[in-house]
Amino acid sequence: xxxxxxxxxxxxxxxxxxxxxxxxxxxxxxxxxxxxxxxxxxxxxxxxxxxxxxxxxxxxxxxxxxxxxxxxxxxxxxxxxxxxxxxxxxxxxxxxxxxxxxxxxxxxxxxxxxxxxxxxxxxxxxxxxxxxxxxxxxxxxxxxxxxxxxxxxxxxxxxxxxxxxxxxxxxxxxxxxxxxxxxxxxxxxxxxxxxxxxxxxxxxxxxxxxxxxxxxxxxxxxxxxxxxxxxxxxxxxxxxxxxxxxxxxxxxxxxxxxxxxxxxxxxxxxxxxxxxxxxxxxxxxxxxxxxxxxxxxxxxxxxxxxxxxxxxxxxxxxxxxxxxxxxxxxxxxxxxxxxxxxxxxxxxxxxxxxxxxxxxxxxxxxxxxxxxxxxxxxxxxxxxxxxxxxxxxxxxxxxxxxxxxxxxxxxxxxxxxxxxxxxxxxxxxxxxxxxxxxxxxxxxxxxxxxxxxxxxxxxxxxxxxxxxxxxxxxxxxxxxxxx
Amino acid sequence: xxxxxxxxxxxxxxxxxxxxxxxxxxxxxxxxxxxxxxxxxxxxxxxxxxxxxxxxxxxxxxxxxxxxxxxxxxxxxxxxxxxxxxxxxxxxxxxxxxxxxxxxxxxxxxxxxxxxxxxxxxxxxxxxxxxxxxxxxxxxxxxxxxxxxxxxxxxxxxxxxxxxxxxxxxxxxxxxxxxxxxxxxxxxxxxxxxxxxxxxxxxxxxxxxxxxxxxxxxxxxxxxxxxxxxxxxxxxxxxxxxxxxxxxxxxxxxxxxxxxxxxxxxxxxxxxxxxxxxxxxxxxxxxxxxxxxxxxxxxxxxxxxxxxxxxxxxxxxxxx
Numbered sequence: 001x002x003x004x005x006x007x008x009x010x011x012x013x014x015x016x017x018x019x020x021x022x023x024x025x026x027x028x029x030x031x032x033x034x035x036x037x038x039x040x041x042x043x044x045x046x047x048x049x050x051x052x053x054x055x056x057x058x059x060x061x062x063x064x065x066x067x068x069x070x071x072x073x074x075x076x077x078x079x080x081x082x083x084x085x086x087x088x089x090x091x092x093x094x095x096x097x098x099x100x101x102x103x104x105x106x107x108x109x110x111x112x113x114x115x116x117x118x119x120x121x122x123x124x125x126x127x128x129x130x131x132x133x134x135x136x137x138x139x140x141x142x143x144x145x146x147x148x149x150x151x152x153x154x155x156x157x158x159x160x161x162x163x164x165x166x167x168x169x170x171x172x173x174x175x176x177x178x179x180x181x182x183x184x185x186x187x188x189x190x191x192x193x194x195x196x197x198x199x200x201x202x203x204x205x206x207x208x209x210x211x212x213x214x215x216x217x218x219x220x221x222x223x224x225x226x227x228x229x230x231x232x233x234x235x236x237x238x239x240x241x242x243x244x245x246x247x248x249x250x251x252x253x254x255x256x257x258x259x260x261x262x263x264x265x266x267x268x269x270x271x272x273x274x275x276x277x278x279x280x281x282x283x284x285x286x287x288x289x290x291x292x293x294x295x296x297x298x299x300x301x302x303x304x305x306x307x308x309x310x311x312x313x314x315x316x317x318x319x320x321x322x323x324x325x326x327x328x329x330x331x332x333x334x335x336x337x338x339x340x341x342x343x344x345x346x347x348x349x350x351x352x353x354x355x356x357x358x359x360x361x362x363x364x365x366x367x368x369x370x371x372x373x374x375x376x377x378x379x380x381x382x383x384x385x386x387x388x389x390x391x392x393x394x395x396x397x398x399x400x401x402x403x404x405x406x407x408x409x410x411x412x413x414x415x416x417x418x419x420x421x422x423x424x425x426x427x428x429x430x431x432x433x434x435x436x437x438x439x440x441x442x443x444x445x446x447x448x449x450x451x452x453x454x455x456x457x458x459x460x461x462x463x464x465x466x467x468x469x470x471x472x473x474x475x476x477x478x479x480x481x482x483x
Numbered sequence: 484x485x486x487x488x489x490x491x492x493x494x495x496x497x498x499x500x501x502x503x504x505x506x507x508x509x510x511x512x513x514x515x516x517x518x519x520x521x522x523x524x525x526x527x528x529x530x531x532x533x534x535x536x537x538x539x540x541x542x543x544x545x546x547x548x549x550x551x552x553x554x555x556x557x558x559x560x561x562x563x564x565x566x567x568x569x570x571x572x573x574x575x576x577x578x579x580x581x582x583x584x585x586x587x588x589x590x591x592x593x594x595x596x597x598x599x600x601x602x603x604x605x606x607x608x609x610x611x612x613x614x615x616x617x618x619x620x621x622x623x624x625x626x627x628x629x630x631x632x633x634x635x636x637x638x639x640x641x642x643x644x645x646x647x648x649x650x651x652x653x654x655x656x657x658x659x660x661x662x663x664x665x666x667x668x669x670x671x672x673x674x675x676x677x678x679x680x681x682x683x684x685x686x687x688x689x690x691x692x693x694x695x696x697x698x699x700x701x702x703x704x705x706x707x708x709x710x711x712x713x714x715x716x717x718x719x720x721x722x723x724x725x726x727x728x729x730x731x732x733x734x735x736x737x738x739x740x741x742x743x744x745x746x747x748x749x750x751x752x753x754x755x756x757x758x759x760x761x762x763x764x765x766x767x768x769x770x771x772x773x774x775x776x777x778x779x780x781x782x783x784x785x786x787x788x789x790x791x792x793x794x795x796x797x798x799x800x801x802x803x
Contacts, residue, residue, distance in 0.1 A: 005681065006681040006682055006684075006685050007685070010685075020484060021484075188484055190484075190486055190487055193487050194487065194490075197491070418777060419773070419777035420539075420543065420777065421541075421543070424541060456494075456497065456498075456501075459494070459498060460498050460501045460502060460505070463498060463502065464502060464505055467502075467511075467540065467672070467673065467676065467678065468540050468541050469540065469541075470540060470676055470677065470678055471540075471677075472676075472677035472678075472680050472681070473677075
């Protein structure tokens, strides 16, 4: 079930009302209800893969308890390995099996042997597998590192794994945040609910108006890049930056907003990454739940930045390569990760990777300084460049795109594939950037205006925007579902 | 919770009212003229209506229409006499031309080039050949005074029936509930851009769930071909039946068609039986510019120019 579908528009109010009116007496019943709703939510896409979620849930529930009750470190390690192997095994089979087989065949052919790939399988990628496997793994890891006491309540744990607002595309929650809320009594909170509704509205705007409306342009340019001049290719990849941001951050906003309706606070996943002043700040603002996951469970266990510079650099490279690989079974994502490692390392070596940790651009000012604008533009340019690999179907396409950029270095006016006015999209993006800049200090309050009238105008304009750019003919699924 | 429900409801209605106003202020929703069935059971628009036809989410196509006293979208009244030279264009929405300013219609373009001719545009969305022949026959006195009658025809669409009957589905659009819904420009706008499609599809999905499923047997290629041939035969028979019933005047009546989408058997039938026709396919084929609108397949201004040119060329070549 998609967040931006009529099904969800009906599903959500029903679940919301039943949750607060009928099943609110006991926390156990409330959790059982939300678990059932989550399974319905997921099962409507493909019920067969519910068994995978259930298997992952059962394994990690018992592994968590076993780790906790094991007295020797060796036993604890064995149990942890079972959890990691099972979850990585699921991912490996459903997401990476064909990639490994094909890469192996390619490698053999480079060595001069002609090996026919007969081992590849027709595997459907279960939606959300990268997200919930990481979430369940984090549970076992936290227990292993003694940061968490396992729950003895299976229903609560199953609800933590499959909580529908964040089941299919995150934010990837840690048990210390989400599970503790699931096991505690939730009380209806008016402000939390209205904040949730506002976030849902803003998320839908980002998805429908920003991401979906420019998707046909991006698709056209990337599909026919050999026919376009450099100016069009730059336009295509720049628009893709906004598309993927609108798509994924829109999804995250809807997820966080929906969770709020049920009295649950999820972690922020995006904090206006397009206003980052360097690549390090970008990674503190983009897909935060994944970055945090890697930092906690891979980077820090490897030694993080507390080891020698050389080892730290190694750790950074590992993190970015894994992060790239997490996104998809394609060399394009690995190169995308490698580019980010290359961009991040100089910032790290100069000691500038944490300088913007707790600040936003134009912190106490209305306008950013010229230097800040240049920094933002440079960061956007670098990140956007890396997206050529993120968006291309194959390495050949990505390099072909870059070659075309270099060899056909000219300006040419671009026309929308369906003949629509391009100026509409430029005005839209301009206004969107300005508005995001206006609200840049709080990603959870997109309609923070003192005046009720202005707030009302903002709601109306956002809905009007959705109508003005609504297109029923395009694919409305979210980009990150494929990961 | 009570507060949330009350405030959400108030906000919901306030937003709807504001959106309704915005849609009206920016003229995002189209006007739809009222249709009716006259004394001859000819379906047409209620005379003397004016409005704007709007296409696209962001008013990408915006044009004014004017329904004349005869009940058709035209800049002029239809007053044929024996002394003047008149041309009637009869057809569906392509001739009706709500997607163009009524002063920039095909008829107007012809008149600019052939100033001595008055062009009467009898276009009405959804008219097939039976509708057209019934109209011509019902207003025989008027049409007898018109020197040339051009009837637009699409073989696969316009010949599905062999005799005229009132199309109830179209008239159902004038039902009280539809009339009421049409009063909200926001609903009209949402419907035109497809916002209301998902709820409608959902209702359909629910109905399909409740209804017992019928087995759909996929047709093989031979069967598909057989049905196609049967249909073509039926369409030709329908054409024969209509021209004989309504005394198709071969001298004055000319068909307007695109040979690229017309069955060759039908074309050879027309040739063998001395039916005159204007084939505009070559004009469209040779065009370097798009001939249709972005949002639908109706002719754009360039397309209309080409159609008018095809008619002008035909008139100047064949008629003194």
